[in-house]
Amino acid sequence: MTTATPSVSSVRADLIAEQDALDSIVAELDDEQWALPTPSDRWSVADQIGHLAYFDESASWAIADEQRFRSSLADLAPVLSGELDEAGIDDVTLGDFRAMTPAELLVAWRENRRELAETSAGLADDARVIWYGPSMGARSFLTARLMECWAHGQHIVDTVGVERESTDRLQHIAQLGFITRKWTYINRGADAPTSPVRVELDAPSGTTWSFGPEDAEQSVVGPAADFCLVVTQCRHVDSTDLFVTGDDAHDWMTKAQAFAGAATTGPAVT
Incomplete structure (x- = not known):
């Protein structure tokens, strides 16, 4: 079966479902499991969620508050220009989240993805969204968020040794x-x-x-x-x-x- 082009609303629904599926896994982890190193160099389980929280929030700004998104680019300027090493990049994107307990981090991720769900609800199929490089079509933009959630979730499930059901998402x-x-x-x-x-x-x-x-x-x-x-x-x-x-x-x-x-x-x- 050749795949058809999905609507923005269907991608959004699948993104939310994918986030909920990962939430159901990490919500059951203890503090020691949140601190485990994952296959991503330098990153713990908590860092994987912190990364998602950071960019889910950025994505909500890109959709609903372009000025705020553009202002946030100032913090990332050294990252985008290649001036920072990997540790410096982590300080910019993960620093605030690394100061949180696992429980606090989970709340922060839930809040940021709730904002993304709300701001993306009105996206039209032909809408474009500002991002770090060229603007993106709305479908591609939300697909990228879904892919990020699933892929970082894979590093988590590989680390903690749980099974995750594959779906048609x-x-x-x-x-x-x-x-x-x-x-x-x-x-x-x-x-x-x-x-x-x-x-x-x-x-x-x-x-x-x-x-x-x-x-x-x-x-x-x-x-x-x-x-x-x-x-x-x-x-x-x-x-x-x-x-x-x-x-x-x-x-x-x-x-x-x-x-x-x-x-x-x-x-x-x-």
Whole structure:
């Protein structure tokens, strides 16, 4: 089944559901678990939630209070210009949240995502939202927030050793992962391969999500959850059940980056 373009309201509903699903996991953690180091360098479980809280609040400002969002860029100017090292970046984005107890941090994240839910309720399908780089279409903007929640949530569940049910909300992340193939290479200062790749994914509900031309000689086939883990750099492709045909397709899967920011290297094969 070729995926259709979702409405802003449907992406928003799935974002809220994804946030609630992660909330139900972290709300059950004790203080020691909140302090555990995660696969993200330097970040604890609490830092993963602090990151989401920071950018959910920024996202609500970007939608409803452009002046406040632009004012917040002053704090991030050294980050955006590359003047700060990783520890300095953490001080800017996580400093306030690192001063909180886990209970306080959970309340802060809930409040920030509530504000995001309220401000995004009136977004039209053709709306654009200011952000750190170019403005984004409303659907892409909320999809990016959903992807961030799911991916950072994955680092948390990997750390604390709990199971998380896959849902068809992954369709948003899978589509984002497919359309950012070219970005993956541009972000590395490289030319993207011109060879088309067919992606066929088994959805959690049992349907198939398809992207790309049917007659493409190169392909990525397998579980949708595994594809999403790869494009968010939570898993190495060779540690999944994805079946990859073609050198260009495999090269893409080893570099895939569905999120913004500097080019990063994903996890090693496990």
